[in-house]
Amino acid sequence: MLKIMAFGLNYAELLTRNGESPDVRFPRVIGIEAVGTVYDTKAGSGFRVGQTVMTLMGGLGREFDGSYEEYALIPNHQLYPLPIKDSWTQLATIPESFYTAYGSLNRLRLSTGAHLLIRGGTSNAGIAALLLAKAMGYTVSTTSRDSGKLQTLQDLGADETLLDQGSLDTTISFDGILELVGTTTLRDSLQQLATTGTAVVTGGLGGAWSLPDFSPFEVPGYLTNFQSTNVDAQLLSQAIALIKNHHLQLPIAQTFELANIAQAHQAMINSHKIGKIVVIANHE
Structure with a gap:
């Protein structure tokens, strides 16, 4: 009990x-x-x-x-x-925020120094991903629909913040993309993905769970997903170690x-x- x-x-x-x-x-x-x-x-x-x-x-x-x-x-x-x-x-x-974030980052299989985009950066999973990604040695760009929250994301360690107006104003080709907004912004996110990069769809903050007329040929690199429904104890243990060693809060x-x-x-x-x-x- x-x-x-x-x-x-x-x-x-x-x-x-x-x-x-x-x-x-x-x-x-x-x-x-x-x-x-x-x-x-x-x-x-x-x-x-x-x-x-x-x-x-x-x-x-x-x-x-x-x-x-x-x-x-x-x-x-x-x-x-x-x-x-x-x-x-x-x-x-x-539990839920850090496990979801770490499980998603694990799917991207990025190397130290890789450039990561977090779409939906002010969600709890997005913030946890930012903290973990910086501890893992990634360069992190993260987004918000609220310009008033961009400074907070910078204070939490983001290397770059982007205002999300349905599309992103950036010329960067990202090594990895954590898509937390979901299918409503997925097409735009994929336009920012490097041809050798990976995007992981984890959330549905945009309120939609499917994408009409989506073609796999729209994916320039690799596309996968992560769900926290069934917990992988090893992944969770790895996340806890990062939190503990880097005093993440x-x-x-x-x-x-x-x-x-x-x-x-x-x-x-x-x-x-x-x-x-x-x-x-x-x-x-």
Whole structure:
């Protein structure tokens, strides 16, 4: 059993709450990630009571009850050690955002010094990708539709920021492109890809999941995708090592107590702040 200490909010949970996840059967406690401690476990599980762990995806909050509670029954194979000392609030920013970002970067198979474009740079996965990519030695260009957020991206380490107006004003041919906006900007992103480069589609921030009349011959280099649905423990461990060794921290937009989860969801809808919204469990 996991004693949940904190969790980050994700747009996917809004969709589920609104009935837009057809595979989810209600009643269901939603929430796709959490950090906390092992409250109880069977002998031989590989975990000890009180150990700091995290969980994410793999059916959490969809096939079985998720993180919007104080305690949760989690399969042992979906608990992952979290050997980083930090506040629960900061630890809660790690699971989904950093795993998604690292898994996507891993698909690009870039070398040190490669030039990466992050399309959708102010999303939590985009910011996590920026932090990880700089730690991995890449040159990073990143985008925002809001000119007022470009300076924040520079402060977080971006080598170049680009205003995204549906198309990008750049002459660079990128070695790798992380497409988080999705199919609404994919064609334009591919125009910026080097003939030996790779683009990975990870997100759908643009609200569309398919591209009409798309031809594979539009791809100048290579095109792939990444999904965090089923967690690769080795990839997650590699991401945690980078976070720990480089002291990476995702900005926190707001924090709420679990009792105020409705207000937290409203903030997720209305907030324009960069960073993760985190909920703290109400343990007495």
